[in-house]
Amino acid sequence: MAVNPAGVERAAVPGGNARRLALILFGPPGSGKGTQSKILVERLGIPQISTGDMLREEIRRGSAIGRSIEERMKSGLLVSDDLVNRLVAERLRQPDTAGGFILDGYPRTRQQAEVLLGLLAPAGWTAVVIHLVVNYNIIIGRISGRRQCPQCGTLYNDTSRPPRVPGQCDRDGEALVVRDDDRESVVRERLDAYRQQTQPLIEFFRQSDDVLYELDASQDPPAVLAEKILGLLPVKKV
Numbered sequence: 001m002a003v004n005p006a007g008v009e010r011a012a013v014p015g016g017n018a019r020r021l022a023l024i025l026f027g028p029p030g031s032g033k034g035t036q037s038k039i040l041v042e043r044l045g046i047p048q049i050s051t052g053d054m055l056r057e058e059i060r061r062g063s064a065i066g067r068s069i070e071e072r073m074k075s076g077l078l079v080s081d082d083l084v085n086r087l088v089a090e091r092l093r094q095p096d097t098a099g100g101f102i103l104d105g106y107p108r109t110r111q112q113a114e115v116l117l118g119l120l121a122p123a124g125w126t127a128v129v130i131h132l133v134v135n136y137n138i139i140i141g142r143i144s145g146r147r148q149c150p151q152c153g154t155l156y157n158d159t160s161r162p163p164r165v166p167g168q169c170d171r172d173g174e175a176l177v178v179r180d181d182d183r184e185s186v187v188r189e190r191l192d193a194y195r196q197q198t199q200p201l202i203e204f205f206r207q208s209d210d211v212l213y214e215l216d217a218s219q220d221p222p223a224v225l226a227e228k229i230l231g232l233l234p235v236k237k238v
């Protein structure tokens with residue numbers, strides 16, 4: 001792997017443009033996975049698959065799955081691999097993923113990564129992992145200022161991306177909400193779960209045949225960071 005002048009690791013992409021892109025946005029809570037996904041969905045014309053959003057939707061619907069996972073999510077713990085793997089496998093069978101997709105928050109454990117790569121490789125997908133590297137203090141600042149529109153999912157931040165009218169979504173005027181698991185004590189649990197169960201995957205990806213880029217995601221505004229990610233991808237922009 002070589003390092004380009006921007007400090008970004010570059011590697012050859014196996015298969016090039018002929019293969020379909022499975023873009024994995026990887027990083028700690030608050031690193032900007034959701035924010036980048038939403039920009040890249042627009043630019044690449046492929047869907048975002050956020051396991052966090054899928055799980056929150058199950059809770060909101062009051063489904064059996066939702067009831068079984070609510071406490072774990074509110075406590076900042078990961079939910080079971082089997083459940084998340086099943087949700088993702090079902091989602092990947094939907095036709096809108098045929099041209100590529102963006103994974104946000106998955107995989108998060110070694111078991112999830114093995115299941116995912118087992119699905120992708122035989123089906124001819126190119127997995128590209130973008131590791132968004134952000135330091136602890138910035139993460140805490142970002143998460144404590146995060147607000148989200150419950151209607152359209154647009155993400156805001158009190159400091160870096162305030163809405164035009166305080167407390168209201170710019171797109172649809174909905175009252176913005178704070179996520180249940182963004183309380184300080186829960187954020188600490190989420191960061192612990194990341195350090196113990198998710199961060200070790202970086203080494204797993206390094207050892208695999210897939211492409212891993214490490215990107216400093218702490219300073220650039222979201223739009224600038226998205227351009228850097230797009231510049232790394234083996235696909236045309238729309």
Ligand code: AP5
Pocket residue numbers: 027028029030031032033034035036051052053055072073076077078079080081084104105106107108112142143145146147155156157158160161181190217218219220221222225
């Ligand atoms: P999930 O919803 O995936 O949360 P997370 O990984 O903890 O990540 P976040 O959503 O907190 O942060 P983000 O990286 O998306 O940052 P964002 O763009 O919002 O998971 C929640 C829970 O679900 C887990 O704890 C677990 O219980 C369960 N779960 C989910 N997936 C699972 C799995 N695979 N296995 C098991 N359990 C699972 O940005 C944060 C803030 O920063 C925003 O306010 C934003 O506006 C701001 N911001 C973003 N980028 C920038 C920037 N470049 N500059 C300045 N501010 C920025």
